[in-house]
Amino acid sequence: MSGAADFLRAHTAVARPPLVPEIPLHLATEITPIWQATEAWLAREGIEPPFWAFAWPGSQAMARLILDQPTKVAGRRVLDFAAGCGLAAIAAARAGAMLVEAAEIDPLAIAAIRLNAALNGVAVTALDGDVVGAPCRWDLILAGDVCYEAPMTAHILPWLRAMAATGAEVWLADPGRAYVPREGLAEIARFAVPVTRELEDREMRAVTISRLLP
Template identity: 80%
Template sequence: MSPEDFVRAHTTIAHAPLVPEIALHLATEITPIWQATESWLAERNIEPPFWAFAWPGGQATARLLLDEPARVAGKRVLDFAAGCGIAAIGAARAGAVLVEAAEIDPLALAAVRLNAALNGVQVATPEGDVVGAPCRWDVILAGDVCYEAPMTAHILPWLRAMAAAGAEVLLADPGRAYLPRDGLQPLVRHAVPTTLELEDRMVRQVTIHRLLP
């Protein structure tokens, strides 16, 4: 089964509550999709199916771009750790001249491709880890990426280097434990409806920050 076929087989087309204008291939329940990916995890050493859900950070970022398209219109945009690609799709619909979605999980890349096609936009899905790559973007979107200490330690120095190289780095965080304490400029705040299957509350308050060098 191809990654695209796997995504189609284990999701339904749905809409995230904060961004109803974007359609996505999403899981309806958390346990079945986790169980369905066990063989993929064992055989390919990939991540759990984070791509099957529209997480609060991605929803808030997409909402910001659709409400304020001038932030990305005509610019080169990277959706880092893109998940389902909701922020990348928001950037494309807001008029970005180039949108790339970075993920290390082949199922996530397949989900992004399917979701982009579903919404009639172009999103490139380069393979491999972009951390350490030189800056080739004007705007970098990073939604909900500070949920684990190793992940944060791996990506944050590179994201700050991207900001120092001239990119605007927008970090959308719903109160994760490893968000840095300094070097952030808050821009906007969104209340994002969620579920108790995914979160410990029904609404997450997401702050979108500009990451400073």
């Protein structure tokens, strides 16, 4: 998308997520101004929130686990699913993953992933479009904070379980969202992630990272 990188640079600032200060990102400080600017830039209203402009707690926890335990991803083919700003993908690349792809359906998120990967000097391939239904070509799939709406969960969960059934390791990071599955999960780690009331209803989110079972 022409001009997307310039738009991101104009409406974000380089900042470091509180749980992962090693990784700088182009982030927004408030949701309303960036949302309004995005609607104006795209010349349409009623768009999805600019999820790519924030380091969400699920992605922060995922990135923290990866950087703390790089052997879990080193040498593996990794997909950061619904990647947002690409934080978990960048962490995987820094931890020595053989291949890192980051999937998003929002063209501005694609631009953010590329911009943030370049900022961190790592190789991440941004996949523009819905990968749900694609055959598995990854060893590890990272899904951070994706079960926040019923339709989204119903769309992605059967595919993620199918990926687990074909042999991929699937990590699901949940900061207490309403639609996360209650069964078929094996806990890997827990983190307390500082958050802002601009985005959440509290100042700290407890995030559980689990392996999704087939």
